[in-house]
Amino acid sequence: MTEIPLVRLLYPLALALLVAWWYISWSGDRKTPWAGLARMLAQLLLVGYVLAYIFQTEHVLVVLGTLALMSLAAGWIALRTETKKRIRLYPYALLGVVGGGGLALLVAVELVLRPEPWWKPSVLIPLGGMAFSNAMNAVSLAAERFFSERREGKGPTRARAAAYKAALIPATNALFAVGIVSIPGLMTGQILAGVSPLIAARYQILVMLMVYAAAGLAAAVFLEAVRRLAVDGEAGY
Structure with missing residues (x-):
């Protein structure tokens, strides 16, 4: 390159x-x-x-510690628009980011790519960043829309439905646009590095599936948690 x-x-x-x-x-x-x-x-x-x-590095704890810091930061940043509820919502945002992003990352790395060692940093860290950042954005959009709907008087279940749909708009748009409107960064980088476009396409398919799953799972976990709080009558939800 x-x-x-x-x-x-x-x-x-x-x-x-x-x-x-x-x-x-x-x-x-x-x-x-x-x-x-x-x-x-x-x-x-x-x-x-x-x-x-x-x-x-040759230390697995350094790699896992880096992923942990990334997820902790992602959970906090996801609630940037909900400053008054940020501390109370943080555990649920973190659960969404780690649960959704972590599961999508685990499947992509350990079941598909299968690097040696399993914690290979050049694989785990970049893909972890993609998974956690998309999970973060989905949780952020979900939180903003859920509480906006609640302030308008919508019930918890209807607010959850609207919020989930809004949270997946960027990831869904990316599915429609990839390869037609845009050539994603990973695929572009691999092609510039001399990798066959057909092989680069396989990697990009993996990434697109991973980030879509990360966003959807993270938003679902977060929204179900806050919906239950609202149903239980917690103040402010």
């Missing part, structure tokens, strides 16, 4: 800065675009060094 000199990243950065300028000019919000861009740059530069270390 062609190595990208750092200086060439200034070109897409210029476009991103243009978008940030429009955002600030039209919305008056000066904080969000700069904070987002700064965090993205810092986090990706940092994660590059961290992953270089993790990929060379």
